[in-house]
């Protein structure tokens with residue numbers, strides 16, 4: 185490409201954590217159909233001395249689409265990252281000790297008479313005939329039975345009514361992506377950036393400690409919490425959301441697996457936050473996300489350690505963060521992805537998904553060297569909507585939790601939620617409706633599982649359902665849940681599924 189060519193000729197990705205290598209793999213793949221001279225040159229710089237955060241281990245279903253889009257086959261991915269299938273999240277203790285609800289990746293039964301089946305189930309709840317939707321959620325029933333197979337393609341089968349994601353080792357994932365991206369032509373550079381050269385609100389180059397100077401047309405800031413380019417150089421600003429989400433620290437401790445992996449993440453409410461349990465093939469990831477305003481670090485470590493099921497495999501990894509987002513994820517010629525663009529706690533396993541959608545948006549709105557402000561504004565508009573959707577979903581968990589012990593919980597219940605969430609909760613309370621907006625990471629079924637799990641039920645149901653004979657609605661609901669139970673019993677045990685994947689990977 186010559187100097188007069190408006191197209192981006194060079195991209196520098198700053199950072200080689202999950203965000204950096206996902207961007208490298210996706211961008212190199214996206215431009216691969218172009219003839220070599222028309223492809224941008226992609227380089228990635230990372231610092232071995234600084235290292236990565238590397239704790240992101242639980243995901244949501246669109247990750248499968250990401251892997252497919254970069255040509256990463258499932259058996260290869262699962263074998264190389266120690267992955268297990270994930271059907272949802274079990275929330276324990278959020279409504280008090282001993283309470284449990286499940287957010288499964290799937291709907292609650294088929295649509296009937298033009299109404300989503302959940303409306304029929306809300307009717308039964310209003311009549312006192314049920315207390316949980318779990319029996320109508322295929323992934324919830326599968327997770328409880330420990331059985332797994334990929335969803336069926338035929339939409340008429342009840343075994344098509346779910347989706348799945350993975351638990352995996354984030355460090356191994358970044359390593360696998362790195363190999364893929366370098367095979368696709370990405371150049372990896374190792375070195376520590378010591379300065380960033382800017383001019384007219386754009387980054388011109390980064391300087392490495394050893395004196396090298398790296399120029400590019402487009403910079404992708406994946407430098408982690410530091411936000412070296414987007415904040416350090418361009419001062420994009422940060423919107424702090426900690427008044428609603430006061431957790432600001434985490435401790436992570438991996439343990440040896442003491443039993444076969446669950447098909448779900450566990451999020452157990454604790455005195456000043458919540459503890460995760462993420463089962464991989466070879467180990468279990470554990471952690472405590474807590475608020476330093478409500479518990480001392482040492483007490484948090486003791487509380488986490490008391491709940492561990494196996495011997496620790498590493499020293500505790502302590503992390504600090506401020507929940508919020510970069511005011512502009514794209515500024516000038518810098519697009520921030522991953523922790524450089526903001527942080528939302530991993531309660532719904534969304535950070536890696538936000539990296540994925542950020543990459544997707546960048547590819548859709550990919551600029552020329554003029555960096556048209558219209559494209560930048562659109563990217564930032566969609567990013568903000570998506571982040572607010574995830575933020576509100578997470579706040580709902582804390583705001584509606586009825587857990588009694590711990591001052592954090594009273595604080596979260598009493599803090600008025602953002603207007604956008606208040607509106608959603610009102611609509612759900614009124615008629616069980618969730619606005620299916622385009623930018624939501626979570627759909628109606630997910631909101632329904634979580635809100636009803638937190639004991640928020642609609643006051644009225646749709647009239648098309650309210651007018652039906654109650655006994656007929658109940659006997660049909662029983663038939664649907666029997667069908668789900670019988671279909672689930674035909675599925676293989678999860679260990680059988682994992683052995684099959686392993687054999688496929690070895691045969692390659």
Ligand SMILES: Cc1cc2nc3c(=O)[nH]c(=O)nc-3n(C[C@H](O)[C@H](O)[C@H](O)COP(=O)(O)OP(=O)(O)OC[C@H]3O[C@@H](n4cnc5c(N)ncnc54)[C@H](O)[C@@H]3O)c2cc1C
Nearest residue numbers: 199200201202203237240242377407408522523530535536
């Ligand atoms: C406690 C916790 C739990 C989490 N759990 C989940 C989860 O379950 N699911 C999920 O989806 N997400 C989770 N996340 C988020 C997830 O870890 C991150 O989104 C993901 O790891 C992306 O990180 P990153 O690549 O943006 O940053 P990092 O991993 O921090 O990588 C930053 C990169 O920038 C480089 N760098 C920085 N400064 C310089 C410099 N001066 N010179 C050269 N290179 C530099 C570093 O070397 C590194 O390569 C969690 C995060 C935390 C904190």
